[in-house]
Amino acid sequence: MRISELSTQTGVPVATIKFYLRESLLPEGVRTSATQAQYDESHVARLRLVRALLGPGGLSVAAAHRVIQAIEEPPASVHELLGVAARAVARPGVVTDGDPRVEELMQRCAWQIDEKDHPTYAVLEEALRALDEAGFELPEGALDVYVEHMRQIAEYEIENVPTDSPTAAVRYVVLGTVLIEPVILALRRLAQAEASARRFG
Amino acid sequence: MRISELSTQTGVPVATIKFYLRESLLPEGVRTSATQAQYDESHVARLRLVRALLGPGGLSVAAAHRVIQAIEEPPASVHELLGVAARAVARPGVVTDGDPRVEELMQRCAWQIDEKDHPTYAVLEEALRALDEAGFELPEGALDVYVEHMRQIAEYEIENVPTDSPTAAVRYVVLGTVLIEPVILALRRLAQAEASARRFG
Numbered sequence: 109m110r111i112s113e114l115s116t117q118t119g120v121p122v123a124t125i126k127f128y129l130r131e132s133l134l135p136e137g138v139r140t141s142a143t144q145a146q147y148d149e150s151h152v153a154r155l156r157l158v159r160a161l162l163g164p165g166g167l168s169v170a171a172a173h174r175v176i177q178a179i180e181e182p183p184a185s186v187h188e189l190l191g192v193a194a195r196a197v198a199r200p201g202v203v204t205d206g207d208p209r210v211e212e213l214m215q216r217c218a219w220q221i222d223e224k225d226h227p228t229y230a231v232l233e234e235a236l237r238a239l240d241e242a243g244f245e246l247p248e249g250a251l252d253v254y255v256e257h258m259r260q261i262a263e264y265e266i267e268n269v270p271t272d273s274p275t276a277a278v279r280y281v282v283l284g285t286v287l288i289e290p291v292i293l294a295l296r297r298l299a300q301a302e303a304s305a306r307r308f309g
Numbered sequence: 310m311r312i313s314e315l316s317t318q319t320g321v322p323v324a325t326i327k328f329y330l331r332e333s334l335l336p337e338g339v340r341t342s343a344t345q346a347q348y349d350e351s352h353v354a355r356l357r358l359v360r361a362l363l364g365p366g367g368l369s370v371a372a373a374h375r376v377i378q379a380i381e382e383p384p385a386s387v388h389e390l391l392g393v394a395a396r397a398v399a400r401p402g403v404v405t406d407g408d409p410r411v412e413e414l415m416q417r418c419a420w421q422i423d424e425k426d427h428p429t430y431a432v433l434e435e436a437l438r439a440l441d442e443a444g445f446e447l448p449e450g451a452l453d454v455y456v457e458h459m460r461q462i463a464e465y466e467i468e469n470v471p472t473d474s475p476t477a478a479v480r481y482v483v484l485g486t487v488l489i490e491p492v493i494l495a496l497r498r499l500a501q502a503e504a505s506a507r508r509f510g
Contacts, residue, residue, distance in 0.1 A: 153444065160443030187509040190502060219503045226502060232495035235488070242361035243354065244484045247469045254489075254496050257458040262500035266508050268448045283445045285498065287436070288455075292497070293490050294433035295455050299463035300486070301391060301427060302420045307467050308388040 111137070114147045118155045125155070131169055133158045133176055160287065167286065171197060175282045182278045186269060189278050195227055197286050204230040207237070213251055217259070261292075312338070315348045319356045326356070332370055334359045334377055361488065368487065372398060376483045383479045387470060390479050392427075398487050399428035408434040414452055418460070462493075 115122045128134040134154055137145030154176075161172040178192045210233055214221065221229070239246065265284060270276040316323045329335040335355055338346030355377075362373040379393045411434055415422065422430070440447065466485060471477040 156442050156444065160439050160445075163439065185509060187505050190505040217503075219499065220506060221499055221502050226499065228495050228498040228502070232492065232499065235491035235495055238361045238364065238491070239484075239488050241357050242484050242488055243357065244480070244488055246489075250465075250469075251492075253462065253465050254493055255500070257462055258493065258496040258500045259503075261454065261458055262497055262504045264451075264454050266501060266504035268451075269505075269508075279445070283440075283443050285501070287440050287443055287445055288447075289494050289497075290436035290439070291433065291452075292455055292459065292493070294429050294436055295459040296463055296490075296493070297429040297486065298420070298422055298427065298433065299456070299459045300467060301422050301429070302418075302460075303463045303467035304388050304391040304470075305421060307470075308386060 109147050110144065111147065114151055114155070118152055118159075120155055120159065128155070128158055131173065133169070133172060157283075160283075166290075167197065175286075178282060179278050186271065186277050186281075189281050191226075192278075192282075197282070204233060207233040209236060209251070213255060216252070217255060310348050311345065312348065315352055315356070319353055319360075321356055321360065329356070329359055332374065334370070334373060358484075361484075367491075368398065376487075379483060380479050387472065387478050387482075390482050393479075393483075396428055398483070399432060405431040405434060408437055410437060410452070414456060417453070418456060 109117070111122055111125060114120075115125060125134065129136060134151060137147040137151065139145050158172060158176070161167045161175055162169070167175065174192075174195070175197070178189065183189055183192060210229065265288075268280075270280055310318070312323055312326060315321075316326060326335065330337060335352060338348040338352065340346050359373060359377070362368045362376055363370070368376065375393075375396070376398070379390070384390055384393060411430065466489075469481075471481055
C-alpha cells in the first residue's frame with residue numbers, strides 16, 4: 109500500500125509517519141519510484157506499536173527507539189533482555205548517591221541486583237528523595253509492604269515470559285514493563301477510592 | 310527574608326520563584342516597598358513541595374495548582390479529599406467508553422466506585438486500550454493478580470491516613486498518591502530484575 113493508505117488504515121497522519129521514518133522508528137518501505145514507496149502489514153503493526161509506546165507508554169522518541177531496537181535485535185539471553193528493557197525505559201541522567209534506606213531494603217530482601225549497574229536503583233533513590241523534599245514521611249514499614257507486593261507481582265510476570273522466541277520475549281518484557289505501569293497505578297487509585305469509601309464514606 | 314535569600318536557601322532560581330508567584334503556586338510575600346517583599350519559612354516549605362510535585366511527581370503546573378488549592382482549602386470529609394486528589398492528579402480529557410473488562414472486574418471485586426464519576430476509571434480503560442493497540446495480550450487472570458495486590462496496598466494506605474487535621478490528611482493523600490507512584494514502579498522493576506536473574510540468570 110502507499111503511504112496515504114497506511115495513514116488511512118492506522119489513523120496516523122502522513123506527516124507523522126514521515127517523522128517516524130526519519131527517526132527510524134518505522135522501517136522504510138520498498139521504493140517504487142523516486143517519490144513513492146510501498147508499505148505492508150508489518151508497517152501497520154509497527155505503527156500501532158510506536159503509537160502505544162509514545163502515547164500511553166509515555167516514552168520519549170529516543171526511548172521508543174531503544175525499545176524498537178531491542179525488538180529488532182534481541183540479545184542472547186532473556187535475562188539480558190530485561191536489562192535492555194530497564195535501560196530503554198529508564199530516564200537517563202539520574203545518579204545513584206547510595207541512599208542507606210535502599211541499601212538496607214535490598215539486604216533485608218536478600219536481593220542480588222547489581223545496584224551500581226541497574227538504572228532503576230537510582231530512580232528509586234530519586235523517588236525517595238522527592239518524598240523527603242516534599243516533607244512526606246512514609247509510615248514505618250511501608251516500604252516493606254510495597255516491596256512484598258511488587259515481589260509477588262514480578263514473580264508472576266516473569267513466570268509468564270514467553271520463551272518460544274527472543275522476539276516474543278522482548279515484546280512481552282518491554283511492553284509489559286511500560287504499558288502495565290499505568291494499569292497498576294490506575295488500579296491503586298481505584299482501590300484507594302474503594303478503601304476510602306469503606307473507611308470514611 | 311528577601312527573594313534572593315529564598316532562592317539561595319532552596320536552590321530555586323529567582324526567575325522560577327517569580328513564575329511560581331505569578332501562577333499562584335507560592336503565596337505573595339509581605340510587601341515592604343513597591344519592588345520588595347519579605348518571605349518566611351512557610352515559603353521555603355511551600356517551594357520544596359512545589360518542586361517535588363512538578364519534578365518527580367510529574368504534575369503539570371495546572372495540576373500542581375489544584376493540589377495546592379486542596380491543601381489550602383480542604384473539603385469537609387476525608388473521603389471527599391481522596392476524590393479531590395484523584396481529580397487533581399488525573400489527566401483531563403480521558404473519556405470513559407465502557408470497557409466490559411473493567412466493568413466485569415469491578416463486579417468481580419464487588420467494588421462500589423461510581424465509575425461514571427471517577428476519572429481513574431477512564432484512565433484504566435485507556436491503559437487497557439494501549440495494551441490492545443500494542444498487540445499485548447495480558448496472561449489470563451493477570452488483571453485479578455494486579456487488583457488483589459493493589460487492594461491490599463490501598464487498604465494499608467487508607468488505614469494510615471492521619472485524621473487529626475484535614476490539612477494533614479490532604480497532604481498525606483495527595484502526596485501519597487502522586488509521590489509514591491514512582492516508588493512502587495521502581496520497586497516493580499527491581500523485583501522483575503531479581504525474579505529474572507533467578508529464573509534465567
